[in-house]
Amino acid sequence: MIANPQPYITREQYLEGEKNSLVKHEYIQGEVYAMAGASDAHITISLNIASTLRNHLRGKGCRVYMADMKADIEVLDIYYYPDVIVTCDPRDKQFQYFKQYPKLIVEVLSPGTEGFDRGKKFEDYRQLETLEEYVLIAQDRISVECFRKNSEGLWVLYPYISEPEIYLGSLDFRCPMTDLYEDVEFQVIT
Structure with missing residues (x-):
């Protein structure tokens, strides 16, 4: 994972963004992390x-x-x-x-x-x-x-x-x- 310096985003914003993203990101409690190849x-x-x-x-x-x-760990607000x-x-x-x-x-x-x-x-x-x-x-x-x-x-x-x-x-x-x-x-x- 590589840190991606973006402001806090909601789960909904993350999911919508991932639909069109050329790079996959994992989501951890409002922060997104780009995934390496x-x-x-x-x-x-x-x-x-x-x-x-x-x-x-x-x-x-x-x-x-x-x-x-993605695996949605809803209780922790995480997508891996x-x-x-x-x-x-x-x-x-x-x-x-x-x-x-x-x-x-x-x-x-x-x-x-x-x-x-x-x-x-x-x-x-x-x-x-x-x-x-x-x-x-x-x-x-x-x-x-x-x-x-x-x-x-x-x-x-x-x-x-x-x-x-x-x-x-x-x-x-x-x-x-x-x-x-x-x-x-x-x-x-x-």
Whole structure:
């Protein structure tokens, strides 16, 4: 995210502005933040998980969105753009530009946003009453972290590093790690 020095704007002004904006912005309590572009690996991983989820959920009443659909955390006055968002809640059909009742949110980690995705953003997403899983996918190595809300309402970490597949309980979804990272070329740092 990049700070955008604008005066306070309302949720309605933000939503209207985003419809015609050439740059995506996230909205946090009246302030907007421009979003940076994504790397080849970031986009490839996002597409891989979104397409495998879409195939798995076809005909099950759930919708999978990638990159351009906002998550509305109304109680906090925040709109974020998750990399992938899945909703199975019929109430979300009424919203064309955002979703308020996601079951699953996926973020592909970038060097500039990893701390925010793990910290404040995850804290904010936990305010979504229907969210059952929050998934963080590394783009520089094979590593997936799934935070799953248990029956007591506590978030439990399920790390997938050396496992051959990941499991997302909220959607009864299994996916080989090789499918998530298909066509991703890791950059070697010398």
